Amino acid sequence: MRVVVLVSGTGSLLQALLNASVDPDYGVQVVAVGADRAGIEALARAERSGVPTFIERVGDYPNRQLWDAALAARVAQFQPDLVISAGFLKLVGHDFLVAFGDRFINTHPSLLPAFPGAHPVRDALAYGNTVTGATVFFVDAGTDTGPIIEQRAVSIQPQDTEASLHERIKQVEREMLVEVVGRLARQSWTITGRNVTLR
Numbered sequence: 443m444r445v446v447v448l449v450s451g452t453g454s455l456l457q458a459l460l461n462a463s464v465d466p467d468y469g470v471q472v473v474a475v476g477a478d479r480a481g482i483e484a485l486a487r488a489e490r491s492g493v494p495t496f497i498e499r500v501g502d503y504p505n506r507q508l509w510d511a512a513l514a515a516r517v518a519q520f521q522p523d524l525v526i527s528a529g530f531l532k533l534v535g536h537d538f539l540v541a542f543g544d545r546f547i548n549t550h551p552s553l554l555p556a557f558p559g560a561h562p563v564r565d566a567l568a569y570g571n572t573v574t575g576a577t578v579f580f581v582d583a584g585t586d587t588g589p590i591i592e593q594r595a596v597s598i599q600p601q602d603t604e605a606s607l608h609e610r611i612k613q614v615e616r617e618m619l620v621e622v623v624g625r626l627a628r629q630s631w632t633i634t635g636r637n638v639t640l641r
């Protein structure tokens with residue numbers, strides 16, 4: 443399965459996918475890594491693995507729609523079977539979803555639908571939750587609202603800070619993302635309403 447990964451940050455999720463894809467039995471090839479900004483560790487990780495990279499900055503386009511269309515065209519050049527948002531800090535728009543809507547997944551550090559948006563770890567702590575977690579889902583037009591593929595729970599400890607909790611969630615997120623992507627590589631999937639079926 444040909445995979446394009448979109449990133450904005452340190453890229454530890456990307457690294458987990460790159461490590462797993464070294465094994466031919468995993469069945470996944472990361473064919474490109476795209477970012478919305480330069481100078482991030484995620485792009486350096488891709489380069490160290492010899493994976494082609496590209497950057498599409500929103501600010502380089504007159505408006506968001508043109509950026510979205512350019513991002514979709516750039517990703518399409520790599521003919522991916524699956525596109526993964528792995529810490530990609532941008533919402534895509536209409537053109538991207540028309541092109542990749544049924545094969546674009548994201549991972550989010552909360553048990554959706556709790557705590558969508560930009561600060562899910564901080565929000566779970568502030569709410570006083572004792573359990574949070576991570577969700578892998580197909581992206582739709584909403585913010586973190588798409589059909590859920592898998593979720594895993596993480597306990598919140600009384601001494602947790604946003605950083606310590608996010609790090610524990612990311613350990614679970616990395617494992618879950620690698621497993622889900624492996625399953626998507628080996629099985630076909632259908633999305634019916636909110637239900638995702640793998641067979």
Ligand code: GRF
Binds near residue numbers: 549550
């Ligand atoms: C992950 O928790 C992801 O869900 C969130 O940002 C983090 C990315 O971490 N959107 P990294 O850049 O892969 O280390």
